[in-house]
Amino acid sequence: MTALGKPIQGVTLYSFTRAFHGREYDLEGLIRKTAAEGFGPGLEIIGFSSFRGFPEIDDHYAGWFRDLVDEVGLVTTSLAVNADIGIHRDRLLNQDELVAYMTRQIKAAAKLGFPIARVQISIEPDSMEALAPIAEEHGVTLALEVHADQYASHPRILKLRDRYEKVGSPFLGFTMDWGATVSGFAPSLIESYRRRGASEELLGQVVDLWNTYYEQGPPADQAEHGQRFGSFIGLAARNGRPDLGIDFGINGTGLFGPARVDDWLAIVPWIKHVHGKFFGIDENGEEPSVPVRDLVKLLVENGYNGAISSEYEGWHWNNWESPFDIIRAEQAVQRSAAADAGSRMITDLAEARAQLGAWLPTTEGAGA
Amino acid sequence: MIPDRIIEQGTLTTHGARTAVEVRLPWYRALPGSCIAGAKLTIDGVEAPAESLRWNMNGREFSFDDLRTNTEEWWFPTDSAVLSGDLPVDPDAEHDVRVDLILYIPYIIVSDTETLHIEENDTKTMKAVAA
Numbered sequence: 333m334t335a336l337g338k339p340i341q342g343v344t345l346y347s348f349t350r351a352f353h354g355r356e357y358d359l360e361g362l363i364r365k366t367a368a369e370g371f372g373p374g375l376e377i378i379g380f381s382s383f384r385g386f387p388e389i390d391d392h393y394a395g396w397f398r399d400l401v402d403e404v405g406l407v408t409t410s411l412a413v414n415a416d417i418g419i420h421r422d423r424l425l426n427q428d429e430l431v432a433y434m435t436r437q438i439k440a441a442a443k444l445g446f447p448i449a450r451v452q453i454s455i456e457p458d459s460m461e462a463l464a465p466i467a468e469e470h471g472v473t474l475a476l477e478v479h480a481d482q483y484a485s486h487p488r489i490l491k492l493r494d495r496y497e498k499v500g501s502p503f504l505g506f507t508m509d510w511g512a513t514v515s516g517f518a519p520s521l522i523e524s525y526r527r528r529g530a531s532e533e534l535l536g537q538v539v540d541l542w543n544t545y546y547e548q549g550p551p552a553d554q555a556e557h558g559q560r561f562g563s564f565i566g567l568a569a570r571n572g573r574p575d576l577g578i579d580f581g582i583n584g585t586g587l588f589g590p591a592r593v594d595d596w597l598a599i600v601p602w603i604k605h606v607h608g609k610f611f612g613i614d615e616n617g618e619e620p621s622v623p624v625r626d627l628v629k630l631l632v633e634n635g636y637n638g639a640i641s642s643e644y645e646g647w648h649w650n651n652w653e654s655p656f657d658i659i660r661a662e663q664a665v666q667r668s669a670a671a672d673a674g675s676r677m678i679t680d681l682a683e684a685r686a687q688l689g690a691w692l693p694t695t696e697g698a699g700a
Numbered sequence: 701m702i703p704d705r706i707i708e709q710g711t712l713t714t715h716g717a718r719t720a721v722e723v724r725l726p727w728y729r730a731l732p733g734s735c736i737a738g739a740k741l742t743i744d745g746v747e748a749p750a751e752s753l754r755w756n757m758n759g760r761e762f763s764f765d766d767l768r769t770n771t772e773e774w775w776f777p778t779d780s781a782v783l784s785g786d787l788p789v790d791p792d793a794e795h796d797v798r799v800d801l802i803l804y805i806p807y808i809i810v811s812d813t814e815t816l817h818i819e820e821n822d823t824k825t826m827k828a829v830a831a
Contacts, residue, residue: 346728352778353702353705353724353725353728353777354705355778378728381729381777384730384776385774414807416807417806417815418805418806418809418816419732419734419735419771419806420734420769421735421768421804421815423813424809424812424813424815452807454807454808648701648702
C-alpha cells in the first residue's frame with residue numbers, strides 16, 4: 333500500500349493578478365504579503381507576468397530574488413513558463429526554435445531557484461523528449477499542465493504519458509490543474525453575469541447546459557469541444573445576449589472541465605506539481621464548484637508529496653471580494669481535507685524544503 | 701480578461717493634429733510587439749486614420765507594421781503604452797474615448813496554423829489636456 337502523501341501548501345501569484353496588474357502590489361510586495369499571510373511555504377510565479385524582461389534574468393536580479401524568498405521564509409516551487417509557438421504572427425515555431433525558446437526559460441528557472449518549470453500542452457511528445465536532457469542538465473523538472481479542455485485520460489495526454497514512460501527521465505511529468513475536474517458552473521461567475529444584467533432564465537439555462545455536459549463527461553476530441561463551445565454561443569444569442577456568448581463558451585469549456593476526479597488516476601504517478609485551481613468560496617466556507625476535498629483526498633491516498641499551488645481564478649469576474657480572503661479560506665479547506673484523509677498539509681518551511689528536495693530529482697552541480 | 705482597465709483615466713493629451721491616450725494590457729502576462737496586432741482610437745465617435753496610428757512602448761515609437769515582426773520589445777502587464785493618431789480634439793473639454801485592441805495569445809494554438817486572437821475594447825470619458 334502506498335504511504336499517505338503530505339502535500340505542501342502554497343500559492344501561485346497568478347491568484348493576485350488583479351492586485352498586481354492594478355499596481356496595488358509590486359512583485360516584492362506580493363511575495364512579502366504571501367509570506368506574512370501564511371499562504372506558503374510554496375511559491376509559484378509566472379515568468380512572463382512577474383519578471384520584467386523574462387526570460388533574460390541577470391545575476392544581480394536573481395540574487396535579489398533568491399535573497400528575498402529566503403528572507404521571508406518561502407520555498408520556490410514552480411516557475412510557470414510559456415510555449416509561445418505562435419510568437420511569429422505568420423507561422424508557428426518549428427521544433428528546433430521551440431526547444432531553444434524553452435531552453436532559455438528552463439535556464440531562467442534554474443537561475444531563480446525554481447526546481448520545476450510548468451510547461452504547456454502545445455509542446456508535443458517529440459519536443460518533451462528533446463527537452464528532457466536540457467531539463468536534467470539544469471536540474472529543473474518539466475511538469476506539463478493538464479488543463480481544461482483537456483483532462484488526464486485525453487488522447488493527447490496519454491500520448492505524452494506513454495512517451496514519458498519510454499524516455500524514462502525523472503525530469504518529465506505533469507502539473508495537475510483542478511479545473512479539468514470541476515463539478516459545477518461557478519456561482520460567482522453566475523453572479524457576475526447577473527450584475528451585467530443577464531436574466532435569471534438565461535442563467536438557469538447556462539447552468540443546465542453545463543450540467544448536461546457534466547453528465548456526458550469531457551469532450552472526446554477537439555471537434556466535440558468546438559461543438560460545445562458553439563452551443564454556449566447559440567444559447568446566449570437565442571436569449572438576446574449575444575455579447576455574453578464567447579464568455580459563456582470560454583468559461584463553460586475552457587475553465588470548468590467536466591471530467592471526474594478519478595480520471596486523474598490515468599497519470600497519477602507522473603503528477604509532479606498541482607495547480608489547486610478554484611473559483612470561489614461560499615457562505616459555508618466551501619468551494620461550491622470544485623471538489624477540493626475529493627481532489628486532496630486522491631492526492632493524499634496516492635502518496636503525493638509535491639506542492640499544491642492554490643490558484644484562484646475567480647478574479648477574472650469577481651471584483652467585489654478580496655482574493656487574499658478567498659485564498660485563506662480555500663487553503664483551510666485543503667488542510668481540513670488532508671486531515672480527513674488521515675494526513676496533513678505541510679506548512680512548515682524546513683519540512684517543505686526537505687520534502688520537495690526528496691520529491692524531485694536533482695542533478696549534481698546543476699545550474700543556469 | 702481585464703478590458704475595463706485598457707484606457708488609463710485622465711491621460712488624454714492633444715497637440716495640434718495629434719491626440720494620445722495611455723493604454724494598459726488587458727492580459728495577465730507580457731506580450732511581444734508581434735502579438736499587438738492592431739488598435740483603433742476613436743474620440744467622440746470619430747476614428748483616427750489607421751495609417752496615422754503610432755504605438756509607444758518602452759520609450760520607443762512603432763507603427764503597427766513595425767510591430768508585426770518585433771519579438772524583442774515586450775509589453776509588460778504593469779506598463780502603460782501610448783496610442784496616438786491624427787485626430788484634433790478640443791483641449792480642456794470632456795471627450796468620449798474608445799480604444800479597440802487586437803492581441804494574439806502566442807501559446808494558445810487553435811488549429812494547425814492559427815493562434816488565438818482576442819479583441820477587447822474600453823470606453824471612458826475624460827478631459828483632454830494640451831501637451
